[in-house]
Amino acid sequence: MEYKVMKKKFSKSVQTALKEDLVAIIVYGGAASKRIFSGVSDIDFFIILKSLDNLSKPLSETYQVLSEVMMQYLEDPLFSSILDYDILVEDQLPTAESLRGFSSVRALALSEGELLYGENPFKDLKIDETELKYGARVMVQDYLDKLTSLLFMPNFDVVPEDGEKVEDESLEAEREFLAVDAILSAGQAYQMVQKKEYVNMPDVVLFGETDPIDGIDNPLLQDAGLLRQGVDVNVDNFYNRAIDFCGSILKLI
Structure with missing residues (x-):
């Protein structure tokens, strides 16, 4: 509503x-x-x-x-x-x-x-396949760069007032959020190039199950979709798999 x-x-x-x-x-x-x-x-x-x-x-x-x-x-x-x-x-x-x-x-x-x-100035805009592929690659590469940058960011411990170190969970949360966004966006970019039309995020997740991409970690799309909706899912090696997923999509576009 x-x-x-x-x-x-x-x-x-x-x-x-x-x-x-x-x-x-x-x-x-x-x-x-x-x-x-x-x-x-x-x-x-x-x-x-x-x-x-x-x-x-x-x-x-x-x-x-x-x-x-x-x-x-x-x-x-x-x-x-x-x-x-x-x-x-x-x-x-x-x-x-x-x-x-x-x-x-x-x-x-x-x-x-x-x-x-x-009036919508984009309604009659013609976008050829080369332009669409280029835009999709730029989009995925941007996420891959962000993932790589955050991977090498040190996870500093937090020292509260009592002086006892605790692990800073904010960086891990940021990594998970970025990884979810990157996986879904990379899958979206691939599907848009294939279908030559806009593809919504829920459909990206659905295609990962009904129309899997050869050579891609397709289950990761379902996991990312669940995490986006706030479902508590434990995914092994999620961040590194997100990097590999984006890299694989880049090869296919």
């Missing part, structure tokens, strides 16, 4: 705050197709502003207006954990001739997004 309420309330607040400077509001990802991990999936908003030359006020002032809207929701426990957003001006959008550095994976997701206000 909170997803439907959030989309309506947030969109209305942004429209009221930005008025004529707003071009479009798009919800993309699982929240657009209603294929989500209930309670833990984000709502991804994409806000498009007028070009810099056509804004009624300087960009910094426009961002300040938006930040005041965001804070209302980020301070609300009902919405803070599921709100995610990007803000771009029209000058930054891809064109029919070039993606202009814009992620092809995200462009594909936005082309199938739910329009809450204005």
Whole structure:
């Protein structure tokens, strides 16, 4: 229920705050197709502003207006954990001739997004297979780099006031969160390249069981899906397997 309420309330607040400077509001990802991990999936908003030359006020002032809207929701426990957003001006959008550095994976997701206000400039955007593969590889490589970086980060002990050392569990929790995200996103990138359409996270997990990928640690997808939903699952060597999983996906894309 909170997803439907959030989309309506947030969109209305942004429209009221930005008025004529707003071009479009798009919800993309699982929240657009209603294929989500209930309670833990984000709502991804994409806000498009007028070009810099056509804004009624300087960009910094426009961002300040938006930040005041965001804070209302980020301070609300009902919405803070599921709100995610990007803000771009029209000058930054891809064109029919070039993606202009814009992620092809995200462009594909936005082309199938739910329009809450204005017109969707991604709807008729053509993304060829080469562009999609490149965007997918960049996405997986980014996660692989993050996983590798966090792997070599030392796990310092915490020394409380009584002077007795205890193991710092925050780094392990951060590693698990990143590994879950990396596995699901890598699986998503692969499936999007194969199907040439946006694939929701719950479907990524499902494909790991019904349409397994040759040479890939497919059970890890189910484990990551369960962990994403808060299920207590004990997975041996989870972090290192996540690194290997992303590396294997890179070879296949």
